[in-house]
Amino acid sequence: MLSPSRFWPRGHRHLRTRLFTVLALESSADDTCAAVVTSTGQILSNIVVKQHHIHEDFGGIHPYKAVQAHQLNMPGAVQRALRDANIAAAQVDGIAFTRGPGMTGCLGVGCSAAKTLAAALNKPLVGVHHMQAHALTPTLTSAPNPPTFPFLTLLVSGGHTLLVLASSASQFRVLATTVDESIGRVFDKVSRMLALPWSAKGPGASLEEFVAASPAREDVAPLMPRAMPGVLGFSFAGLHSAVERFVTAQGGAASLDVSTKHGLASAFQRTAVGQLEEKVVLALRWCRDQGLGVRHLVVSGGVASNSYLRDRLGHSVINATRQDPVSLVFPPPELCTDNAVMIGWASMHRFLAGNTDEYSILIRPKWSLDDDIDIPQTES
Template structure:
């Protein structure tokens, strides 16, 4: 097991430490992690003592904006260009050499198959060449476990907790009973909340900027244009049912725009963006409350709710969820936990941390491990038990 010291103690990448200084170092397990499930090329180094030594994320927004969404072939080619440099930068930022890494983790699924293969092939090749243990990680499990790494010790979520995973690919409400056991309470009947944000941003003609279309829409909602007309509200689908539907919401915006006979003013566009964002948040809040009510009937009363995934960085949504939990449980405060904004969107830090418990238990994957572009999070234990060690 490799030992790691503070970053300031390293003088150069190839430096050697004296034997006496080595004795002062703490023993840690150090993981190099790779993530390439969608359009971000990511590499990071994390340790078993909850240290984030590096976090490299190479965005592709400028490549995909013209397509209105992720173009798989373009994304794969960009991952192939970016992954070697991302790995090199992750090691340099961590002040480590490859031989200092104890294990290598990667996103096994779910995601875009060709994109997943770039991170998978890189991780397996490095692990096999250097005789390092390898662990493949479920992408959404990693999002759910991120607060176990980032939250202050006194605010760390305790099992069982509810987790709301909201991103461009997923909208899931889960009951987490351990690091590997998740019960699906609700999922989307059509498209994810993140994809709905992206589509509406495109309908309103918003530039992606450096953070992507969903973040651009949130910023646009805060814009002060003076004259903002009343465009009404949009309903929450399937009332009383534990299921999400965001296709109907973005379709409502689409129909509204189609029925408008004159070009929209900027104030009118802001009003539509705000109405959409409000309805999107309302649906998440209502389904979260319904999930808590259903669990209470089973005598399960989680004391924490973890919200992660790219949409979790939306500050308007964070405020609405806090209010919804306070309204549901005014006397007993339910903790609402988010990763830092930079760890809400895809990153390799979460992949390394989600793999850590398996590395420490000596539970590794074979170098021939396959990808799972579609992977039900409730089957993690079953899938891993069939993986050669």
């Protein structure tokens, strides 16, 4: 399995003298996750407990219900992660958890559990930036040819739409973000507007599955707006509004036949993904003009599991970088959505460097990747 030696700062190499095992927890939104990961890149366990059956009736994540579910599920998730890894809690070398960003109450469950475990077991503790973890996942999963720093990363999820330059495991520069809604949130909202039943992966995934089920009529959808052309930034509110106006004018989702829903969903997905394609090409050109030597585009986050997005980005990156090729890298779909494996892996360089957090560490529901995310802090 992949060794982390090529990813951590050179000054830390003398610390990699033995296997280091991390128990990691993730609870930033509606998935309760626990995993055991080693410094050699072994995934010893990966537990993800979904809450979709709880939130579908509310049309989205209900904060109070999500916290309750995390409180119910976290002890069992930790127990299963240790059992699947065939390791006792006392044998774990460190405890990692998602410190932020995310939903305040949900983050608090994971933080409290991690701090209690670390204190009881007398183990070091590291709080991890959720989007840093998404960005670094392919450095674990893409053996034998992982992305090398610096690389460009597109982070697309229910809470974020970011283009980020990753210079190291802890140094990130945000090149573009959304001025309004994230692409994942808009996928979820359009799915609900069309009254699509949630799939096992959630409302956004149900829209992708619905579009892929049969050919869509191209003549039934409204003109979808092109957002911020030529600008390195994202905006999905206009696209959301266009779909909402069309559905309302037709008398609501109940008045739409299946063919019309297919046409509308297809046009929405094509336009939303097209915006990602355009902005990625702009960012790649910027990196080239700056002479940064970027050779990889990493795409991660829950929306990165979308097969249509993967296919379209593959074509656009190839076409845009024929003279100076850039490789497109995706984690496996099961590690695109929230999981604790990525949290454990993102914490590893800090554990190996002895750069850990105090047990008094607090969560950070709002936390930019532009911040220095590896300095231990005790204030939110």
